[in-house]
Amino acid sequence: MTTLDPKMNPAHAGAGIVGGGVGEGPGPEVMAAATLDGNKVVSSDGEHVGKISDIMLDVRSGRVAYAVLSEGGFLGMGSNLHAIPWSALTLDTDEKVFRVDITAQRIKDEPGFDKDHWPSMADETWGTQMHQYYNRDPYWMSTSVDPMRDRGL
Helix, strand or coil: CCCCCCHHCCCCCCCCEEEECCCCCCCCCCHHHHHHHCCEECCCCCCCCEEEEEEEHHHHEEEEEEEEEECCCCEEEEEEEEEEEEHEEEEEECCCCCEECCHHHHHHHHCCEEECCCCCCCCHHHHHHHHHCCCCCHHHCCCCCCHHHCCCC
């Protein structure tokens, strides 16, 4: 299992990237959101907890706000959805998965939502609570969008 370097994924930056795997095309630093849909998500204790079903953009700031994790269900029916702060994810290019740095049980304990009852993701109170659950600063609190500067490079 790959050890996550906290300097590569600070609480206020975008998703981290680990591994040496570089595929064909523009990735892994810049990728089409659609290519990330369906990617597996693995918890800090190594459990496959679901797949990315959506990538949510903050249209006004131009930042990725959240990834939506689809957990459980069959063919999209009965699955529980979870908004995960983009900064709480790390793309593992070797394993071709996203890693989230909380346990599977912690994800399961988060109530989430279903496909017919999404939270108001623009609600700052909801967003702040969700970021706190994942031990992250809200993305809108960061003044920098320069990943090289955020990572100290």
